[in-house]
Amino acid sequence: MTAELHSRRSVLTTGAAVAGAAAGTLALAACGGGSGGSAQPPKPGGKVIALADVPVGQAKSAKTPDGQDVIVAQPAAGTVACFSAVCTHQGCTVNAPEDGELNCPCHGSVFDALTGAVKKGPANAPLPKITVKVENGQVTTA
Template sequence: MLLCGLAAALSACGEPAPRKTGGVGTARPGDRVVAVASVPEKSGLLVDMPGNAQLLVVQPRSGEFRAFNPACPHVGSLVNPPAGGAITCPLHGSTFDPSTGEVRKGPATSGLTEVAISRSGDDLVLA
């Protein structure tokens, strides 16, 4: 009886949220990505984009901003923001350089794809 109640409660929650994908989604050049002040120095963050997508925006050095598609080229799992000087894929442990997106350690055999961004006032926008 308890299991039936649990199953009913879970089904009432609806469908699970769709899994986010890497990239710009439906955003276009000039669209705002994130406020400059939100991106931690020597680290970064995953930013939600329209169309259920995400970008990884990093600030490897003060005032230098880069964006990458966070989909690991190995199997597409989303990487984590930089920590300890590296971007890491939580699925199989590939690591990437936060300044360039280049692969440092596999199993990925290629780096993260860079997405062009530029600064516009206090915001970063798609270039």
């Protein structure tokens, strides 16, 4: 009887440990995404946003034609900057620009909404730049 009881405890304990490890692995995978912020460059020539929709001195969230989340900024009239909205820390998408900042909801990194530069970690690299141009009042991928 003792051997059987010990055997059941061993099985239950081992099973619980394996289940806990699997749950932890899933949680880490969901959090990180494994991309480390490495976004693919969008295809050239696609409309991202109308320049008139991005006020001077501000930034807006947008999507490239192939569905990538980006931030488009107009730091000065007619000057446009665009960068990936994927946090360089662990690949989460940053929130929409607010008060000149982009906040990562996963781990608290903060980026400058006009430049993509890191203002507060844990991210230690800026948001990747995306080359864009203005054609007929539209911000398009270059």
